[in-house]
Amino acid sequence: MSISKFNSEGYFDPTAYGALSVIDKEERALRAFRPIVYICSPFAGDIDANVKAARAYSRFAVEAGYIPIAPHLLFPQFLNDADPQERQLGLFFGNALMSKCSEVWVFGKNISSGMEAEIERAKWKNYRLRYFTENLEEV
Numbered sequence: 001m002s003i004s005k006f007n008s009e010g011y012f013d014p015t016a017y018g019a020l021s022v023i024d025k026e027e028r029a030l031r032a033f034r035p036i037v038y039i040c041s042p043f044a045g046d047i048d049a050n051v052k053a054a055r056a057y058s059r060f061a062v063e064a065g066y067i068p069i070a071p072h073l074l075f076p077q078f079l080n081d082a083d084p085q086e087r088q089l090g091l092f093f094g095n096a097l098m099s100k101c102s103e104v105w106v107f108g109k110n111i112s113s114g115m116e117a118e119i120e121r122a123k124w125k126n127y128r129l130r131y132f133t134e135n136l137e138e139v
Helices: 016-033 045-064 071-077 084-098 113-124
Strands: 035-038 067-069 103-107 127-134
Touching: 035 045, 035 084, 035 113, 045 067, 045 071, 045 103, 071 084, 084 113, 103 113, 113 127
Parallel strands: 035 067, 035 103, 103 127
Antiparallel strands: none
8 A cells, every 4th residue: 555645635634644654664563464273174084175165264274364274285296195104203293383373273163183192282282272063153
């Protein structure tokens, strides 16, 4: 946004310019900072539906002004969740990413074993936990 030093009638108006400049600067700062949140939702079971839901949860976080991290959308791209060693590696990677997040957002009423491990770690590390329904309502 370009702020003019002149009012709508063409007169120099330093007071209005100064006030509008401060507001513009504050709005830019708000747009620049986005906290990172960890998206905790099911993966196993109905993988297609769970991936679709995780994408929606991530989009919800973006629209709320956050940067979402959803490891269960990333790591299955190259790790085999059916292989116990690779699953453990994926959980380990997720824990490393969780440490970089300001909050952990848990979605849904069905808590999988992987989610339970993530929630327990978040509690142990004293991370802020927020719970949401499948319909994106905070509980």
